[in-house]
Amino acid sequence: xxxxxxxxxxxxxxxxxxxxxxxxxxxxxxxxxxxxxxxxxxxxxxxxxxxxxxxxxxxxxxxxxxxxxxxxxxxxxxxxxxxxxxxxxxxxxxxxxxxxxxxxxxxxxxxxxxxxxxxxxxxxxxxxxxxxxxxxxxxxxxxxxxxxxxxxxxxxxxxxxxxxxxxxxxxxxxxxxxxxxxxxxxxxxxxxxxxxxxxxxxxxxxxxxxxxxxxxxxxxxxxxxxxxx
Numbered sequence: 001x002x003x004x005x006x007x008x009x010x011x012x013x014x015x016x017x018x019x020x021x022x023x024x025x026x027x028x029x030x031x032x033x034x035x036x037x038x039x040x041x042x043x044x045x046x047x048x049x050x051x052x053x054x055x056x057x058x059x060x061x062x063x064x065x066x067x068x069x070x071x072x073x074x075x076x077x078x079x080x081x082x083x084x085x086x087x088x089x090x091x092x093x094x095x096x097x098x099x100x101x102x103x104x105x106x107x108x109x110x111x112x113x114x115x116x117x118x119x120x121x122x123x124x125x126x127x128x129x130x131x132x133x134x135x136x137x138x139x140x141x142x143x144x145x146x147x148x149x150x151x152x153x154x155x156x157x158x159x160x161x162x163x164x165x166x167x168x169x170x171x172x173x174x175x176x177x178x179x180x181x182x183x184x185x186x187x188x189x190x191x192x193x194x195x196x197x198x199x200x201x202x203x204x205x206x207x208x209x210x211x212x213x214x215x216x217x218x219x220x221x222x223x224x225x226x227x228x229x
Contacts, residue, residue: 008032008040016051023048025057029064041067062102066090074098090150095229099148104183106149106194112139112226120226121165122147126192132165134221139228146227153223154196156184156209160216167218170194172211184209186217 002010008029015023028044029037045068048055059065065072066086073083074097082094093099099107110124110131122131122145131147139145161167173193174185177200184196194217198209209215 023053023055096146096227104151108147110147112141112143115139115141126190127168129167130165132221133224133226137226147224148227149224151195152197153219154217156196156215156217158215161218169216172213
């Protein structure tokens with residue numbers, strides 16, 4: 001009997017043996033466990049690239065799409081929301097749906113306070129300090145927008161940052177440990193929750209942060225994205 005991984009390899013070999021110009025894969029690794037799926041993803045990419053066949057793959061696994069694809073089309077209710085390279089879709093989502101669908105994200109509502117070619121500022125009742133974005137977008141003052149910020153872009157510590165913008169103080173409400181990194185859930189006085197990733201690059205190192213600590217979360221001027229839709 002063949003294992004799940006071997007069955008997948010045989011099925012792929014049969015498909016490629018006919019020399020197709022286009023190969024459609026529908027959830028090809030859906031039946032595999034997580035570890036085997038991760039191994040098969042890179043192997044499948046290598047096989048497809050060496051064969052020179054154009055491949056369209058349907059998947060509901062965002063990590064799988066980011067790992068395997070050279071271009072991603074994100075769909076919602078049958079409509080394509082965005083098409084682009086994995087890093088483009090992740091770092092520059094087209095709208096709120098894409099930002100929330102691909103990976104984890106902090107998503108906050110606000111309005112445009114200043115709109116200049118070099119930067120914009122967003123005013124939000126969730127943050128005492130203004131949100132400063134160091135790049136221009138097509139918008140107007142007073143326009144309702146969303147501010148998207150990936151958790152790995154958020155820095156966390158007990159000392160208040162010197163910058164007057166892009167910061168907030170809160171309390172660590174929860175900590176999720178994933179081995180390679182930890183995710184801190186920080187509750188702000190406004191009630192909003194900010195997720196901050198902390199890389200566990202050293203054994204037992206977490207900067208001494210634990211549940212109930214008062215901390216500051218902050219981020220750089222170009223780390224967030226303003227979404228107008």
